[in-house]
Amino acid sequence: MHISDEILLNVTKPGRYSGGELNAIVKPGGAPINFAFCFPDVYEVGMSHLGLQILYFFINRRRDACCQRAFMPWPDMEALMRGNDLPLYALETGTPLRDFDMLGFTLQFELSYTNVLAMLDLAGLPLRSSERGEDMPVVCAGGPCACNPEPLAEFIDFFYIGDGEAALDEILDNYRENKNNGGGKQAFLESVAGLPGVYVPAFYDAEYDENGLLLRFAPNRPSAPATVKRAVVSSLDAAFFPDKFIVPWIETVHDRAMLEIFRGCIRGCRFCQAGFLYRPVRERSPETLFAQAGELLSNTGHEEISLVSLAACDHSRFENLVDGLLARCSPEKVNISLPSLRVDAMSLSVLQKTQTVRKSSLTFAPEAGSQRLRDVINKNLSEDDILDGCFRAFEAGFDRVKLYFMAGLPTETDEDVAGIARLAERVVDQYYKLPYEQRRRPVSVSVSASCFVPKPFTPFQWAAQDELRAFNEKQRAIKDLIRKKQISYRYHDAPSAVVEGVLARGGRPLAAAIERAYRLGAKFDGWSEHFNFEIWQNAFKQSGIDTDFRVHRERQAEEIFPWDFIDIGVSKKFLRREWERGMEGKTTPNCREGCAGCGMAAFAETAACGRESNSALSLRREIQP
């Protein structure tokens, strides 16, 4: 790659742009299908993403395809690229993105949408699909935010909804066949429009009223199905997983090997999009994971391996898994990191095993400050669970605890908000129940409250999001109520939650506002130092978007949502029932305790839900009071 030193030695962290990492794949001369995986954030964030590593090696395992990577350049690099007419290029070979057959964006969260536009722009491509010619790459997008593709519908040629491993091969097969037959971009899109998980926005007409409410949505040609079904991999044990990862030269956010121990979640917390989007739970067996860990570690040299899932201890053979990994990793001085644990006895004992040397901080996520509100959100965790968990952790030698909460949850009252401060103070009290000689240093409890943003495909998709003023008042209230000096309090930026909320549940009319915001200079909106609320307020105003109506009102039961045409497997009826139960303060048991009838069992013929062993079930019951 030949980017001049005049550019690379004048930017921060030039290693972001120079490629050449261990295990990166360079296919000289390319392949019949040249695919660029585009991550709309900076290199260190993108390279920490498991999905990138999986799909990179998944596509590159094909002889007929070559996958390279591109990231959003940091503003210093972006300025130099624009100043030097250097188009956005892929790291492996330096090939400009516009020379690729396909660009694939991953949509991890809504505040990266302006970066998607920036990357298209830096590649020298028109932003809108309708303005990109036959000689330009096909632009596709996937990832969790693709479950409501409509805000980006004007910019993306096709979306892919679901597990990449499920139907990506078929899409690439079609691409190659179409190319061999001399077919163009339109013919290719026609050929994939009916595949599982594929949505071609141009093949559907959407009509909105002046408030942005969806009136009608329907395909405009026979090749496009009325309902787009999410593509689902039925068995993770049989699914592809790379035996190596690209090892970055520079330090990344999560600089370690990753094992995906299962996909999906049994819990059904009503605010959590991932909890519904990735159903059913599909586990990898410990045996598969041991083999994958062995290969990954010997091919990367990583000193840490992380067990990735939505709630690690929900793996039905969790202890078995951790013991086996410890036996393999400890002699090699490899740390095991468990980023997602619940507060219970088993988790704590596992944690102690994995952290024999260093007592780092523990993170608990009560999410809400009162039992009433935790029932509303279906977070089946009692105050006693939390306090007992903390006490046991303190007994075991931990003295730093992080507590995560959300402000602005549906039905939240002042009393619930005050509960956040009260719970934090009670956690501190637990520490002082320890005998004096066991308290080695002052306990530190850090409380963080984020602003709740309702997301599509959750029971809270009908909810009204708190207004800016309410968020600010709540955050101030929590701050004022915290008296103990052992507690530190951090809260998230409320204005960016408003933008996130508009984008999350928006429809096609948002295209104009997103493009406007980008033209006005919005980028890296997920980074507080770059987020500029004024730009977004202007962009919404100039495009006639009423943010109050879009996010701050409760939606009607019969309202058609922009994402209703997508069938993720969990039915809208079930989500509505869960919304109503939530409003009544009723909890719903998790998938292992009993099937709540979300629709997933019927959706995926080989769905794993309900197939767990009885022993795992009973073990679970003992732990969950």
Added chain:
Amino acid sequence: MRYISHLDLLRAFQRVMRRAKLPVAYSQGFNPHILLSFALPLPLGMESARDYADLALTGGEEISPEEIVSRLNENAPGGLRFLGARMLGSGEARAAAIVAAADYALRLPVSSEEDSRAISTVLDALLAEPTLVTLKKTKSGEKETDIRRDILRLSYETGPEPQIILRLSASSARFLNPETVAGLIFERLQRESVGRFLRLDLYREVGGKRVPLMEEIPAGAAAAPGETP
């Protein structure tokens, strides 16, 4: 490679060691890491033709220096090559403790003979100065420093890729940044600073002579340093 900082390079080296499954020794304590240390950090933006690091192995496994080098090279990422290894004698000091000087090549995009003559003249003039006082940034503002005695050699090589070869002090007590010298040269040439540094080799002092770190010192001579470049 030159876009990688010293700390990132250190981490990359540790991962090569792990992939090569060498019987490396780890530090004690909360966060064990491989006992590996470079002779002299390589600044971001600079390439190196020969670098040195000390690596501690556990006593358990017999392994020859040749075997170490070949296993490391099998596991090295592009841009990194291991040139040689030798076992340190007991009592030999760490490479970082004995490195005294470094050679650098400053590659120039010079073409005309006139340019070449101008450069040679400037280099000769610099060497003829009894003192060369520069401003050195310190924690408490700037300080005047005489760098003349830290310029050990200065020469100009013509050819298709003309370059200035600099030998400068590079011990922990006396270190002269090659950029400082380049600054002086370009100032006298009345030109914008250009060119790229390649670090050529590192030296220690043995009996008043400078010897590349890789060279083994016969028994009885001064203490000697480390191994893998």
